[in-house]
Amino acid sequence: MPKKGDFKPLSERYEVADNGCWLWTSTKNTGGYGFFQVNDRNISAHRYFFEFYHSIRIPAGMVIDHLCGRPSCVNPSHLEVVSPRENALRYTSKKTECKRGHSLSSDNLYLTPEGWRQCRTCEQTRKKARRDKRYATYYARYNAIADGKP
Numbered sequence: 784m785p786k787k788g789d790f791k792p793l794s795e796r797y798e799v800a801d802n803g804c805w806l807w808t809s810t811k812n813t814g815g816y817g818f819f820q821v822n823d824r825n826i827s828a829h830r831y832f833f834e835f836y837h838s839i840r841i842p843a844g845m846v847i848d849h850l851c852g853r854p855s856c857v858n859p860s861h862l863e864v865v866s867p868r869e870n871a872l873r874y875t876s877k878k879t880e881c882k883r884g885h886s887l888s889s890d891n892l893y894l895t896p897e898g899w900r901q902c903r904t905c906e907q908t909r910k911k912a913r914r915d916k917r918y919a920t921y922y923a924r925y926n927a928i929a930d931g932k933p
């Protein structure tokens with residue numbers, strides 16, 4: 784357990800926000816997730832709070848989803864155990880734009896059989912690029928044959 788003296792109780796490392804989030808005010812990683820150190824090991828704060836308050840172990844390979852969408856929140860009732868796939872699906876379902884800035888709505892949105900939300904504009908660009916490449920290869924071969932004729 785932590786060294787005596789310099790350990791700030793976990794209950795003093797977050798602030799309760801108006802919406803009920805417990806926002807971690809102590810050390811955070813680049814993703815904005817809180818952590819604390821025990822014997823030089825980094826312990827993920829929200830995972831710790833989840834296990835502690837619900838008295839369960841997070842099964843191996845499972846991740847914690849923030850229902851409130853705030854990575855620094857450690858309120859156990861805002862956290863849920865999900866599979867990495869479910870978590871990714873939830874993440875994409877919150878996205879409103881693709882990475883090129885096309886709106887992911889109505890006509891421009893399509894769902895793959897696996898449930899992934901995809902940008903139709905980008906998919907068409909990818910398809911066209913693949914087709915152009917095929918044609919280019921075909922014509923190059925065709926021209927080579929044509930050139931070889933007497």
Ligand SMILES: [Zn+2]
Binds near residue numbers: 805851852861
């Ligand atoms: Zn929250």
Ligand SMILES: [Zn+2]
Binds near residue numbers: 882883904906
């Ligand atoms: Zn797009």
